[in-house]
Every structure is written in structure tokens, then in C-alpha cells.
Amino acid sequence: xxxxxxxxxxxxxxxxxxxxxxxxxxxxxxxxxxxxxxxxxxxxxxxxxxxxxxxxxxxxxxxxxxxxxxxxxxxxxxxxxxxxxxxxxxxxxxxxxxxxxxxxxxxxxx
Amino acid sequence: xxxxxxxxxxxxxxxxxxxxxxxxxxxxxxxxxxxxxxxxxxxxxxxxxxxxxxxxxxxxxxxxxxxxxxxxxxxxxxxxxxxxxxxxxxxxxxxxxxxxxxxxxxxxxxxxxxxxxxxxxxxxxxxxxxxxxxxxxxxxxxxxxxxxxxxxxxxxxxxxxxxxxxxxxxxxxxxxxxxxxxxxxxxxxxxxxxxxxxxxxxxxxxxxxxxxxxxxxxxxxxxxxxxxxxxxxxxxxxxxxxxxxxxxxxxxxxxxxxxxxxxxxxxxxxxxxxxxxxxxxxxxxxxxx
Numbered sequence: 538x539x540x541x542x543x544x545x546x547x548x549x550x551x552x553x554x555x556x557x558x559x560x561x562x563x564x565x566x567x568x569x570x571x572x573x574x575x576x577x578x579x580x581x582x583x584x585x586x587x588x589x590x591x592x593x594x595x596x597x598x599x600x601x602x603x604x605x606x607x608x609x610x611x612x613x614x615x616x617x618x619x620x621x622x623x624x625x626x627x628x629x630x631x632x633x634x635x636x637x638x639x640x641x642x643x644x645x646x647x
Numbered sequence: 648x649x650x651x652x653x654x655x656x657x658x659x660x661x662x663x664x665x666x667x668x669x670x671x672x673x674x675x676x677x678x679x680x681x682x683x684x685x686x687x688x689x690x691x692x693x694x695x696x697x698x699x700x701x702x703x704x705x706x707x708x709x710x711x712x713x714x715x716x717x718x719x720x721x722x723x724x725x726x727x728x729x730x731x732x733x734x735x736x737x738x739x740x741x742x743x744x745x746x747x748x749x750x751x752x753x754x755x756x757x758x759x760x761x762x763x764x765x766x767x768x769x770x771x772x773x774x775x776x777x778x779x780x781x782x783x784x785x786x787x788x789x790x791x792x793x794x795x796x797x798x799x800x801x802x803x804x805x806x807x808x809x810x811x812x813x814x815x816x817x818x819x820x821x822x823x824x825x826x827x828x829x830x831x832x833x834x835x836x837x838x839x840x841x842x843x844x845x846x847x848x849x850x851x852x853x854x855x856x857x858x859x860x861x862x863x864x865x866x867x868x869x870x871x872x873x874x875x876x877x878x879x880x881x882x883x884x885x886x887x888x889x890x891x892x893x894x895x896x897x898x899x900x901x902x903x904x905x906x907x908x909x910x911x912x913x914x915x916x917x918x919x920x921x922x923x924x925x926x927x928x929x930x931x932x933x934x935x936x
Contacts, residue, residue, distance in 0.1 A: 543700040547707020555715055556708070566713040573706050579673045586672075588680035591695035597673045598702050602709075628667060635671025 564613070565606040568622050572605035573598060575629045578636040585643040605629070746923050753786065753921070782842065785851035785922035789842040792882040792915045794889060796831055798823060798898065799873030801906035821905035825858035828865075828874055830894050832856065838888035840878035844919040846870035851922040866923060873908060877919050886913050 558566065576598035583589040605625050612621030760777075764770035781787050801821025828845060835843055843850045848865040855866060862869045878885060889895050890911055898909045 539700065540703050543703035544707045547704035547709075548711045549707075550704070551708040551711020552715065556712055558712060558716060563716060566709075566716060570709060570713050573709055576673075577706065579671075579676070582672060583676040586676070588676045590676055590679035590683070591692070591699045593673060593675040593679050595695070595698045595702050597675060598706065631667055632671045635668075639671065 562606075565609055568605045568609050568625055569602045571626055571629050571633075572601040575632050575636075576601045578633050578640065582636045582639045582643075585640060601629075750788075750921055757781070757787070783852070785842065785849050785854075788849075788918060788921045789879050790916065790918040791879045792913075793840070793877060793879040793917055794835065794882060794885050795912045795914055795917065796835065796876040796878070796889075797873050797908065797910050797912070798827070798831060798876070799908040801908075821901075821907050823863070823872060823874070823907065825856050825863045827898075828863055828870075828876070829856040831876055831898070834889055834892045834894035835876065835878040835885070838878075838880075838885045838892060840880045840885060842879045842919045844877045846875055847920065849920050849922040854922070868923070877917050879917065879919055882913050882915070886911065 576594065579597060580589060580594040583594070608625055609618055609622045612618035761774050764774040764777075778787075782789060800823055832843055832845065832850065845856070845865045848854075848868060848870060850865070855864075857864050862871070863874070864870070878889075895911065898907070901907050902909050
């Protein structure tokens with residue numbers, strides 16, 4: 538419950554404050570969002586499984602977002618940014634789907 | 648959800664893919680759960696819970712920022728394009744208005760001049776000569792019988808996926824170029840036309856027919872297919888001479904060859920407007936007496 542409130546607070550803050558993103562970071566925002574989604578669904582599923590752990594959640598979120606951005610940044614420098622971001626999206630997408638499927642089983646028992 | 652096999656059973660490569668496809672949960676959660684079962688909860692629980700909330704706020708911030716960024720940058724390009732198009736339309740309307748004004752002033756001027764010259768015999772002779780010269784210089788609108796030549800691009804098929812014109816389409820060859828229009832105009836002059844207009848743009852002795860990008864410009868104003876070329880003169884004679892010209896015969900054969908449209912009509916009464924943008928090259932405003 539408190540987690541959802543924190544999330545909404547962040548959303549509202551972002552809409553109200555409209556933080557300016559440095560121009561060099563802008564291309565990495567979408568991939569960072571996908572990585573963050575992976576961490577969120579992982580945490581949600583873990584809490585439904587009853588094994589949620591704050592430390593793992595925090596570290597998985599920070600490292601997911603950072604690694605996704607770094608991989609795409611490296612790819613951009615090497616000239617394979619598009620392919621690498623596709624790779625990141627595929628891997629994270631599979632994980633998100635798997636976790637959402639597990640959450641669905643928990644919630645609907647189906 | 649199957650648990651990950653013990654490390655010993657894993658094979659390199661296939662294990663990586665199997666992990667990806669079967670083990671979606673961050674393995675850290677399982678490890679943490681095992682650790683918790685063995686040891687009592689750590690002393691930093693309050694701090695960790697606070698960190699979780701901080702991360703969730705950061706997450707919301709990230710989502711909102713990305714959304715704001717994406718929604719702000721996408722319409723920016725569209726807004727710029729709309730503003731530019733609007734600018735162009737405004738300027739076109741302005742030049743049209745100024746053009747009409749100039750034409751009205753010129754009509755008033757020539758009426759007053761004719762009135763002033765009519766008083767003497769030499770004056771009325773000069774007035775008649777002036778009228779002929781002005782007609783030839785395309786400074787006045789002309790009405791009379793003549794020919795209307797309509798020529799248009801071949802209908803093009805568009806790429807079904809992108810909607811863009813299909814470059815492999817044979818009709819690409821049926822796209823008229825500036826020199827096609829210029830050739831028809833020249834043939835009409837040769838057939839005895841006294842005044843010619845293309846899509847309502849009167850051609851003066853210094854007019855140009857050029858292309859820029861995909862568009863054909865007559866005196867730097869774009870015209871579009873189908874192009875209507877009006878020629879005023881002795882209609883019967885012009886029709887015979889023009890339809891017999893090499894240019895007209897070539898275009899009649901292009902109807903079948905390239906699927907362009909081409910027609911020549913003889914009309915008893917048409918008008919062509921005065922030319923736009925006549926520049927005085929030598930005359931300068933004088934001092935009032």
C-alpha cells in the first residue's frame with residue numbers, strides 16, 4: 538500500500554516538476570524504463586511469493602537501470618546501439634512476461 | 648516455476664538460455680529468503696524499507712519524466728512543420744493581395760493615361776501603340792478566342808505499405824518535367840499565340856519555367872498537374888498549326904506510351920490575366936514637377 542503511494546508520489550512529482558533531463562541521457566530513458574519495469578515486476582512477484590526483500594529490490598532496480606543504460610551507451614559508441622538495445626529489450630521483455638504470468642497465476646489462480 | 652538446477656548440472660550456453668526462458672525471478676530473492684531462514688533479520692530493516700520507498704519514488708519520477716519527454720518531443724516536429732506551412736500560406740496570401748492591388752493600380756494608371764493622350768491625334772496614336780506593346784509585354788489582361796491545352800501526369804500507384812510513390816512504378820516516367828511544359832508553351836508561341844498563361848500564370852517575355860524539387864515553378868510560383876495552358880490568338884489557325892507541330896504529335900503519342908493526359912480544346916472566349924511581378928529595369932521614380 539505504502540509502496541503504491543510512493544510510486545504515485547514519484548509520478549506526480551515528475552509531472553509537476555518536469556525535471557530537465559540532460560541531452561546526453563535522453564536516448565537512454567526508454568531503455569531505463571524497461572529495465573525499471575523488470576525490477577518492479579520482479580519485486581511484485583517476489584512479494585506475492587512471500588520472499589520479497591528490500592535490499593534485493595533496491596539493488597536490482599539500481600543495477601538494472603544502470604546496466605541497461607551502460608550497455609546501450611557502449612553499443613552507441615561501438616556503432617551497434619540499435620541492435621544492443623533490441624537485445625536488452627528482448628531479454629527484459631521475456632523476464633517481464635514471465636513475472637507477469639507468475640503474478641497472474643497468483644492473483645487469478647489461472 | 649521450476650527452480651534453477653544445481654550449478655553442477657548446468658551446461659554452458661543452453662543453461663544461459665534456459666535461465667532466461669524459465670527463471671524470470673531475480674535469483675537474489677531466493678537467496679535472500681534462504682539467508683533469512685538461516686539468520687535472524689538484519690538490524691538495518693528500517694533503513695532498507697526507507698530505501699525501498701526512495702527507489703519507488705525514483706521509479707515514478709523516471710516514468711513520468713520519460714512520458715513528459717516523449718510527449719513533448721514528438722509533437723515538436725509537427726508543430727514546427729505546421730508553423731512553417733502556416734507562414735508560407737500567410738505570405739502567399741499577402742503576395743496575392745499585393746498583386747491584386749498592383750493590378751488595380753496599373754489599370755487605373757492606364758485608364759488615366761489613355762484619357763490624357765486622347766486629346767490629340769498624335770496622343771491617341773501613341774496610346775494605341777502603347778496598348779499593343781503592353782499586351783506583348785503581358786502588362787494587361789487579355790481576352791479572346793484561343794486554345795486550352797491540358798496536360799497532366801500519369802496516375803501513379805503508391806506503395807501499399809508506406810503510401811509513398813512507388814519508385815519501381817512504370818508511371819514514374821509519366822511525370823511531367825519543367826521542359827515538357829516549356830515545350831508546349833514554345834509550340835503555342837510558334838503556332839501564333841499572342842498571350843499565354845500556365846495554370847493562371849501569365850507568361851511575360853522574361854518569364855521562366857523551371858523545376859525545384861518535385862514542383863514546376865512558373866515565375867517562381869508553383870503550379871501543379873494537370874497543367875492548363877491557355878493561349879489567345881487566331882484560334883482556328885493556332886489549332887491547325889499546334890496539333891500539326893512535332894511537340895503536339897509527341898505528346899499525343901505519350902498518352903499511350905507513358906499514360907499522361909493531354910488534350911487540346913478550341914474555345915471562343917477565354918481570358919488570361921496580367922503578368923505578375925513585372926520589374927522596372929531602367930525606369931526609376933522621378934521627381935514630381
